[in-house]
Amino acid sequence: MSFVRIKMYIRIVFVLVATVSYCHGYICDAILVKLPQGTIDGITSISGNGKEYYSFQEIPYAAPPIDKLRFKEPQPPTPWTDIRETCINKKVCMQKNESALTHVPSDMTISEDCLYLNVYTPQKPGTSEQPLPVLFYIHGGGFFYGSGARQYHEPKYFMDYDVVVVTFNYRLGPFGFLTTADDVIPGNLGLKDQLYALKWTVENINLFGGDADKITVVGESAGATSAGFMQLSKRTEDLTNEQLAYFQNMLDSNLNLTVHPRLNINPEQLSQAAKEYKEVYTKTNFSDDAAAYIKYIGEDVFSTPNIHHAALVSKKAPVYFYEFSYRGQMGVQDLPVFPGANNVGHTEDLHYLFGGIEGVSEPLSQFPDEDRQTMKKMLTLWTNFVKTLNPTPVKDELLNNVSWPMMKCGEPLNFLSINRTLVPLVNPKYYTKVKQVLDKYVKPPYYVY
Incomplete structure (x- = not known):
């Protein structure tokens, strides 16, 4: 999990309209907010401690990325004239349910039309109370599965702590990360969706009682990586035993694979670097030491790059690890x-x-x-x-x-x-020992860590 504070200053004027609307089996509660694209109706929910809070689900933050917009950068949502019902999540972005570690709930639909976000606030929109800090959450899933929908991430416990929570979907798999390295299919569309959702939040969160000057980006797994990308971006100034065995044997048979191929190491020194890297965790084979393999793979994929990123960022911003x-x-x-x-x-x-x-x-x-x-x-x-x-x-x-x-x-x-x-x-972890090995062998330019 990573925290990143985004500070921006944008001013929006809002108007509230009173009427009644209904949502496909859910009765909306005439909790109305007028966005620049049109008016939405939300629902009253109950927090973990039994306090009322206000939910707005499946608000379009971008146009549906279909037809001519498929494989294109996110575009502004199409305005609407009727009151839009936003009291239930129904869509997740395209993903292969069979390979998703978290399967799509039966009451949801996998769709290309999926660029929606959710706002949860303990402060009734339209009141004159002090704006609340905002937690902008990026879901994980290896960039190929998952969702920010309420069915996945129910924010009711946060609502007792006086913060506004924003969750959202972004394009996954080939729809979000395929590229032809040109304008036909530009790269990292899923990350660009994330930035678009953040921009929407900055411009509109005051309508929900949120403070646009106090937005904290939080992510888990691929979402934490995304939070790190946002921090670096100039635009913002689980294996089975049959598999924890296949990879152990593969690494034992080719020691050089323990080192990321994008680490810039002299080929003549690669074998020695890989040997020293592995010996941080074990001096025997990974296939004979499952615990060492688990530590190695968890740290190599997750904690070592996260700790390194945090250490570098700590030069410029407060970091709590x-x-x-x-x-x-x-x-x-x-x-x-x-x-x-x-x-x-x-x-x-x-x-x-x-x-x-x-x-x-x-x-x-x-x-x-x-x-x-x-x-x-x-x-x-x-x-x-x-x-x-x-x-x-x-x-x-x-x-x-x-x-x-x-x-x-x-x-x-x-x-x-x-x-x-x-x-x-x-x-934390084996980071200090790993860093000694990497600093000894890795030379500029630096691509990964």
Whole structure:
């Protein structure tokens, strides 16, 4: 998970209109907002603590990318004249359901017409209350599956912490990332959708009680990568045992594959670099040491580049890094256990932030108090950052009176271990040892890390 604060200054005038509308089996609640393209009607929902909040789902932030707009950059949405019902999510972007790790719910449709976003706010639109900070969430899924729909990421727990939440879909797979390296099919359309959704948010979020000057971009997995891309962009100034075996044997038979092919290493030094890289994790074969392989693949794909990115960014902006290591009943329950490897899975922290199929959909009352307390800690840390750019701005008994230290490049790398207690630590994972190997062998120009 990554945090990025985007600060922009755009002013919008809004008007509210009162009427009644209906939504395909859901009764909208005449919670009306007039957008530049037309008026939308939302629905009143109930937060985790039983407080009313206001949902607007499937708001078009761009024109449907179909027909002549297929494989083109996102374009402005088409205006509408009738009141548009926005109280249910029905569409996800094109994806192969059979290969998606999270399958599309039966009440949703896979469609090319999918560029919609959702706004959830505890503040009734049209009131004169103080604008609230905004959490702009980018869903994960390896850039080939997933959705920002409510069925995936239910924001009801965030609504008790006085922040506005925005989630959205972006084009996936070949529809979002195929390119002919020219104007016929320009590259990274999915990322351009994300930027378009952010631009829409900056221009319109004040209509929902959000503060356009306090937008924090948050992402998980591919979404965290996207948040990092946004930070760098000038435009914004889970394997089965049969598979955890195939790749282990492949790496054992060709040691050079342990090193990313885009790392710029002298071919004559590649074998030695790969040997030293592997020996950070094990001095035997990966096929004989499953725990070492799990650590290697998790860090090589996820944590090492994330830590490196965070360390570099810490030169320019406040960075708070964490490791989620709490193992509770609210988390993923069907993970295989390998002695010596960590037993908390990728995406498990989402279960302590969201409802829905990517979070926790069961009643919270059925989980142990320790799980519910962990959820409170997570939500408090996240929303504190969204509000103040500091996850622990004051001493808080819920947070064990801990001050989460910032990561500072050039110093031992501070991070927070989030477990049954919150513990500040330094130098996460095997990053320091990996960095010593990479710094020894990798030469400019730098393409990956």
